[in-house]
Amino acid sequence: xxxxxxxxxxxxxxxxxxxxxxxxxxxxxxxxxxxxxxxxxxxxxxxxxxxxxxxxxxxxxxxxxxxxxxxxxxxxxxxxxxxxxxxxxxxxxxxxxxxxxxxxxxxxxxxxxxxxxxxxxxxxxxxxxxxxxxxxxxxxxxxxxxxxxxxxxxxxxxxxxxxxxxxxxxxxxxxxxxxxxxxxxxxxxxxxxxxxxxxxxxxxxxxxxxxxxxxxxxxxxxxxxxxxxxxxxxxxxxxxxxxxxxxxxxxxxxxxxxxxxxxxxxxxxxxxxxxxxxxxxxxxxx
Amino acid sequence: xxxxxxxxxxxxxxxxxxxxxxxxxxxxxxxxxxxxxxxxxxxxxxxxxxxxxxxxxxxxxxxxxxxxxxxxxxxxxxxxxxxxxxxxxxxxxxxxxxxxxxxxxxxxxxxxxxxxxxxxxxxxxxxxxxxxxxxxxxxxxxxxxxxxxxxxxxxxxxxxxxxxxxxxxxxxxxxxxxxxxxxxxxxxxxxxxxxxxxxxxxxxxxxxxxxxxxxxxxxxxxxxxxxxxxxxxxxxxxxxxxxxxxxxxxxxxxxxxxxxxxxxxxxxxxxxxxxxxx
Amino acid sequence: xxxxxxxxxxxxxxxxxxxxxxxxxxxxxxxxxxxxxxxxxxxxxxxxxxxxxxxxxxxxxxxxxxxxxxxxxxxxxxxxxxxxxxxxxxxxxxxxxxxxxxxxxxxxxxxxxxxxxxxxxxxxxxxxxxxxxxxxxxxxxxxxxxxxxxxxxxxxxxxxxxxxxxxxxxxxxxxxxxxxxxxxxxxxxxxxxxxxxxxxxxxxxxxxxxxxxxxxxxxxxxxxxxxxxxxxxxxxxxxxxxxxxxxxxxxxxxxxxxxxxxxxxxxxxxxx
Numbered sequence: 001x002x003x004x005x006x007x008x009x010x011x012x013x014x015x016x017x018x019x020x021x022x023x024x025x026x027x028x029x030x031x032x033x034x035x036x037x038x039x040x041x042x043x044x045x046x047x048x049x050x051x052x053x054x055x056x057x058x059x060x061x062x063x064x065x066x067x068x069x070x071x072x073x074x075x076x077x078x079x080x081x082x083x084x085x086x087x088x089x090x091x092x093x094x095x096x097x098x099x100x101x102x103x104x105x106x107x108x109x110x111x112x113x114x115x116x117x118x119x120x121x122x123x124x125x126x127x128x129x130x131x132x133x134x135x136x137x138x139x140x141x142x143x144x145x146x147x148x149x150x151x152x153x154x155x156x157x158x159x160x161x162x163x164x165x166x167x168x169x170x171x172x173x174x175x176x177x178x179x180x181x182x183x184x185x186x187x188x189x190x191x192x193x194x195x196x197x198x199x200x201x202x203x204x205x206x207x208x209x210x211x212x213x214x215x216x217x218x219x220x221x222x223x224x225x226x227x228x229x230x231x232x233x234x235x236x237x238x239x240x241x242x243x244x245x246x247x248x249x250x251x252x253x254x255x256x257x258x259x260x261x262x263x264x265x266x267x268x269x270x271x272x273x274x275x276x277x278x279x280x281x282x283x284x285x286x
Numbered sequence: 287x288x289x290x291x292x293x294x295x296x297x298x299x300x301x302x303x304x305x306x307x308x309x310x311x312x313x314x315x316x317x318x319x320x321x322x323x324x325x326x327x328x329x330x331x332x333x334x335x336x337x338x339x340x341x342x343x344x345x346x347x348x349x350x351x352x353x354x355x356x357x358x359x360x361x362x363x364x365x366x367x368x369x370x371x372x373x374x375x376x377x378x379x380x381x382x383x384x385x386x387x388x389x390x391x392x393x394x395x396x397x398x399x400x401x402x403x404x405x406x407x408x409x410x411x412x413x414x415x416x417x418x419x420x421x422x423x424x425x426x427x428x429x430x431x432x433x434x435x436x437x438x439x440x441x442x443x444x445x446x447x448x449x450x451x452x453x454x455x456x457x458x459x460x461x462x463x464x465x466x467x468x469x470x471x472x473x474x475x476x477x478x479x480x481x482x483x484x485x486x487x488x489x490x491x492x493x494x495x496x497x498x499x500x501x502x503x504x505x506x507x508x509x510x511x512x513x514x515x516x517x518x519x520x521x522x523x524x525x526x527x528x529x530x531x532x533x534x535x536x537x538x539x540x541x542x543x544x545x546x547x548x549x550x551x552x553x554x555x556x557x558x559x560x561x562x563x564x
Numbered sequence: 565x566x567x568x569x570x571x572x573x574x575x576x577x578x579x580x581x582x583x584x585x586x587x588x589x590x591x592x593x594x595x596x597x598x599x600x601x602x603x604x605x606x607x608x609x610x611x612x613x614x615x616x617x618x619x620x621x622x623x624x625x626x627x628x629x630x631x632x633x634x635x636x637x638x639x640x641x642x643x644x645x646x647x648x649x650x651x652x653x654x655x656x657x658x659x660x661x662x663x664x665x666x667x668x669x670x671x672x673x674x675x676x677x678x679x680x681x682x683x684x685x686x687x688x689x690x691x692x693x694x695x696x697x698x699x700x701x702x703x704x705x706x707x708x709x710x711x712x713x714x715x716x717x718x719x720x721x722x723x724x725x726x727x728x729x730x731x732x733x734x735x736x737x738x739x740x741x742x743x744x745x746x747x748x749x750x751x752x753x754x755x756x757x758x759x760x761x762x763x764x765x766x767x768x769x770x771x772x773x774x775x776x777x778x779x780x781x782x783x784x785x786x787x788x789x790x791x792x793x794x795x796x797x798x799x800x801x802x803x804x805x806x807x808x809x810x811x812x813x814x815x816x817x818x819x820x821x822x823x824x825x826x827x828x829x830x831x832x833x834x835x836x
Contacts, residue, residue: 112460124448125455129474206630232785274790286757
């Protein structure tokens with residue numbers, strides 16, 4: 001842990017309580033996901049690619065878990081499977097104790113206000129014709145059933161909490177990357193969900209903005225909400241999570257509990273402190 | 287409401303008023319022109335008799351205006367709807383991630399877009415049997431030929447939205463497919479493109495009709511766009527122009543014809559401005 | 565002990581003030597000297613009294629928070645000014661080439677003078693000075709193969725390669741750790757790490773005297789960050805290039821910078 005730069009705030013692992021005696025928010029049991037990649041010609045046989053191989057984990061109420069790995073490790077696929085954006089090939093997914101993977105999309109839709117997804121590309125989730133305020137008001141009216149006035153008040157408060165009180169009337173194209181990200185977060189957090197799954201929430205942002213976004217996301221989570229976020233940055237995981245699941249080629253190779261655990265698997269050690277290891281051959285991106 | 291929203295609403299209202307007036311006019315159009323007493327009623331100006339005056343035959347100019355509205359309004363509206371429908375389909379297909387749909391639409395656009403528009407329209411017009419002469423087939427053909435441009439623009443607008451990623455993000459958020467496709471994609475984002483393209487087509491079909499009828503009048507041939515008992519606004523323009531050249535006091539007839547043309551152009555412009563995206 | 569480790573230990577003993585002073589007064593041939601530059605619009609100042617010296621064979625870190633004017637200053641170093649009214653003060657010299665002050669006719673003269681400077685300095689860019697933008701994909705032309713782009717860059721050298729073009733291309737690829745078959749690849753066919761290496765290859769192929777790398781670690785995972793940083797410093801040392809590395813990663817600065825310049829306030833004040 002000494003190898004990572006010091007954080008300028010208290011670690012989430014030490015300040016945010018986890019309610020492990022209560023039933024888990026997410027129970028991911030023996031999940032595998034394979035894709036069939038078509039061959040170069042119409043008559044060529046398809047190739048089977050295993051993106052996720054028998055991954056199991058749980059997320060307790062209040063817990064923040066990071067999925068850490070390089071590109072191609074399967075971490076994004078796992079995050080997409082949790083909420084059903086991808087169908088799984090085998091295994092089970094339970095949210096708050098109930099089977100999720102068996103539900104139809106119509107059945108899931110009624111529950112989605114509780115289990116929210118923050119995509120990597122914030123701009124593609126925003127409607128270019130709606131202001132920041134209109135985005136959040138719409139979510140509150142449609143998903144929570146608030147009246148226009150109630151939604152307006154709650155939306156303004158949420159946007160103010162995320163530092164966007166001056167930008168309520170701005171359209172997405174008038175906002176910076178960090179502001180766009182915060183609007184998508186505002187829309188999700190306003191619903192007071194039980195679970196947030198965020199796919200590389202800081203990608204494309206400058207280092208100082210990255211800290212701000214993570215702070216906004218985690219500090220505004222309801223106390224018993226779980227959070228899964230995907231990242232390739234071990235320092236981010238250490239600063240903002242209780243646990244990290246290190247993934248390589250579709251499997252979890254190591255689980256680290258912060259702040260005390262030190263990585264032992266060579267791949268985890270490489271991600272943790274790339275300057276401190278001699279052998280980078282396990283890297284899948286170089 | 288923001289100031290911009292008031293302005294948009296005002297423009298749309300202006301466009302809708304003119305369209306409404308045209309629809310009413312087309313419904314009120316007389317099937318046959320009146321047969322007045324020539325000596326009493328010929329060449330009356332605005333102030334002397336029927337509200338817009340009469341032409342050289344004593345026929346009230348209002349009758350020509352109403353009949354002309356009847357000839358163009360419904361076909362222009364239907365043509366506009368054809369373009370709107372196709373543009374919506376193209377926009378939705380880009381977002382729905384149905385790969386064959388997008389390819390099929392592109393193929394349609396390439397093939398149709400390559401055809402020479404005016405030639406095809408004239409061929410269709412000339413091929414119609416005499417008793418079926420109307421602006422409908424001409425207008426719809428024109429709309430189909432113009433559709434690729436509108437479809438392209440709608441598909442790019444949908445693509446800039448994020449296409450399938452946009453839909454997926456909103457589905458994951460919990461919105462229904464109806465809300466995503468009809469409200470977000472079509473109403474909020476494609477509305478501007480669709481209204482603009484449809485308004486342009488409406489205007490083009492009206493002008494196309496006037497041009498074809500003017501040609502027919504000048505050659506004293508039956509029109510390709512309406513029956514012989516009906517008259518188009520081209521009659522106002524043709525009569526008015528030739529009479530002035532010949533020294534007859536028919537400025538009021540020409541004036542009414544030009545005003546109707548200008549009103550049509552203004553209507554299209556008003557709809558365009560009213561539907562401008564933020 | 566690797567050079568990088570030596571650097572880190574040395575810089576651990578130095579304060580920010582030491583690094584800033586090193587940029588002002590270290591020994592060595594000065595290749596670029598941009599002094600007291602101020603650039604602004606009519607409404608606000610974008611860069612205020614900024615100075616930088618780039619020396620042969622040394623790595624200078626250009627550090628500043630987002631929006632502080634780093635990229636603007638980097639472009640100014642190449643004679644690219646595109647702000648209205650723009651440069652109000654400052655000088656730019658390449659002492660190893662001549663004593664000319666390139667900003668002499670541009671100070672306080674507005675956009676027209678800036679355009680003249682742009683045209684006049686065009687021969688320097690891509691040859692004497694190369695610039696790698698933040699994402700590797702912006703540095704590379706998506707429509708041309710890597711080999712073709714390397715050939716175009718090699719043609720900017722002051723003397724043509726003695727060993728012939730094909731051999732020169734192969735040599736550059738070897739330096740950045742790309743296989744020779746990468747020369748036939750298009751940018752879209754390369755992995756993230758390979759694209760970074762290709763961008764570095766294009767920056768080094770013309771045998772520049774000065775290289776400016778604009779936040780090369782952005783968006784890279786920690787392992788790739790190490791690989792790219794190491795590669796950059798090795799290549800720079802081998803060619804005796806004056807490297808300007810724009811970054812706000814303290815780790816990188818500790819490991820490879822010989823000296824440093826700051827724009828705006830010290831972004832790591834909170835770490836001390």
